[in-house]
Amino acid sequence: MPLNKxxxxxxxxxxxxxxxxxxxxxxxxxxxxxxxxxxxNENIACSLxxxxxxxxxxxxxxxxxxxxxxxxNGYYLKHHGWxxxxxxxxDEIMLASVLGAKLAQDLMPEPxxxxxNDAIDQQLTSNNPDFLDTAFIDSLIAASGVKxxxxxxxxxxxxxxxxxxxxxxxxxxxxDGDISARRIExxxxxxxxxxxYIKGFCLKQNDVRVFALHRIINAEPTAKFxxxxxxxIQAAKxxxxxxxxxxxxxxxxxxxxxxGYINEQHQFYxxxxxxxxxxxxxxxxxxxxxxxIVKWILSEGGNAKVIKPKxxxxxxxxxxxxxxxxxx
Numbered sequence: 001m002p003l004n005k006x007x008x009x010x011x012x013x014x015x016x017x018x019x020x021x022x023x024x025x026x027x028x029x030x031x032x033x034x035x036x037x038x039x040x041n042e043n044i045a046c047s048l049x050x051x052x053x054x055x056x057x058x059x060x061x062x063x064x065x066x067x068x069x070x071x072x073n074g075y076y077l078k079h080h081g082w083x084x085x086x087x088x089x090x091d092e093i094m095l096a097s098v099l100g101a102k103l104a105q106d107l108m109p110e111p112x113x114x115x116x117n118d119a120i121d122q123q124l125t126s127n128n129p130d131f132l133d134t135a136f137i138d139s140l141i142a143a144s145g146v147k148x149x150x151x152x153x154x155x156x157x158x159x160x161x162x163x164x165x166x167x168x169x170x171x172x173x174x175x176d177g178d179i180s181a182r183r184i185e186x187x188x189x190x191x192x193x194x195x196x197y198i199k200g201f202c203l204k205q206n207d208v209r210v211f212a213l214h215r216i217i218n219a220e221p222t223a224k225f226x227x228x229x230x231x232x233i234q235a236a237k238x239x240x241x242x243x244x245x246x247x248x249x250x251x252x253x254x255x256x257x258x259x260g261y262i263n264e265q266h267q268f269y270x271x272x273x274x275x276x277x278x279x280x281x282x283x284x285x286x287x288x289x290x291x292x293i294v295k296w297i298l299s300e301g302g303n304a305k306v307i308k309p310k311x312x313x314x315x316x317x318x319x320x321x322x323x324x325x326x327x328x
Contacts, residue, residue, distance in 0.1 A: 003057075006044045010054050011062075013044075015084040018066065021228065023074025026051045058084070072230070107191055109213075110152035112159065147194035148214040157219040158198060162186040166225050167203075171218040172211060180204075184211065185226045188236040199236055201229065208232060210242055247293060250285040251307040258303045282307075294319060 003011070010033065017024040017032075024032070026048045033045040055075065058064040065078040104116055161168045167185050174180075181204075188199040195212060202209040254262050256279030263273060263281065274282040285293070290312075297304045297316050306313040 006046075007054065009044050010046065010051075011058060011084060014051075014054060015058065015064070018064075018075060018077045019080065021076065021230075021233070023069060023072040023076055025068075025074045026055070028074070109150040109155045109196070111156050148212075150196060150214050151216075154216050154219050155196070155213060157221065158186060158213060158216065159189065161219075161221055162189045162198065164225070165228055167222045169220045169222055170211070170216050173215045173217055175215075179217065182211075183222065184209070187226075187229050187232040188241075190236055190241055192241055197241065199232060199241055201226075201232070242289075245290045246287050247290050247309065247312050248287045249309060250283075250288060250293065250312060252283045252285070252297065253305045253307060254281050254283060254300070255303040256280050258300055290315070298323070 013032065013036070014024060014029060017029070029051055030045070030048055033051075036044060055066065059066050062084055063082070064084070065082055066075050067078055068074070069076050108116060158168065160166075165185075167183055170182050170184060172180055172182055183203040184198065185201040185203070186198045187201065190197050190199060195214060198211045198213065199208065200211075201207070259275070259279055259281045262283065263275075270286050272284040274284070276282070293312065294315055297306065298319055306316055
């Protein structure tokens with residue numbers, strides 16, 4: 001039975017979640033589809049019954065090795081060699097594919113940067129709708145590119161190990177210049193603050209560690225493979241890349257001078273913003289890394305005032321006094 005356009009979109013979305021090890025189930029996927037309609041005007045939401053039918057189609061018609069994991073209450077792929085092959089030449093899918101690749105190109109170091117560029121050229125050559133041209137693609141610029149140099153060979157080795165769940169033997173240079181040999185399991189590859197990092201398990205320290213790729217001076221595959229740790233991955237998805245001291249239950253008032261960009265650019269995660277008649281705003285932040293919140297408040301030059309907790313206000317005063325002493 002031929003599939004309609006909406007059903008194809010649903011199957012692609014569900015397959016993508018499986019590939020990303022996000023353990024979707026019918027209920028969570030129904031919510032995802034609803035949000036896609038709400039924010040993206042895709043009109044692909046459907047009932048739970050339809051979702052179960054789509055999953056059955058993936059299993060039977062497209063031979064997807066889908067199993068249900070009771071522990072994570074979701075579906076997963078028994079092996080990731082499976083792929084869903086559709087002639088995805090619809091304009092909106094082509095646009096998303098090319099623009100996504102362009103953004104990735106601006107963030108990825110070599111040699112993946114050149115490979116992504118070649119992929120963009122091939123897509124434009126083979127399937128070039130009227131609305132896509134080289135000038136249009138080049139006009140999309142990612143403002144936050146990589147600001148540190150990474151050896152292309154090392155990046156490729158680390159990327160492949162992360163992709164294939166293979167442990168690495170690395171030589172790592174710390175900020176102090178000390179070099180040590182480590183064996184690491186790269187569970188998460190992440191781009192943060194204009195640099196690339198690996199978060200994984202260090203067998204030497206027998207603990208979870210974060211390694212900056214630009215500090216790796218040598219990397220060798222070991223042919224020793226590991227199972228990705230869902231706890232490490234989930235922590236990274238919750239923006240817990242580094243282990244920083246945090247401050248909870250923060251309340252800050254911001255003057256009308258900065259209220260506009262506070263509303264447009266949320267500084268931290270899960271915050272709530274209350275607007276006032278005089279143009280000022282109050283920001284409620286459940287939790288934030290101490291160094292980040294202190295740096296942000298100081299950068300506002302007196303336009304942000306800590307209401308609570310008092311210990312945060314004291315840290316701001318102490319930091320401001322030190323700045324005044326150094327620059328007086």
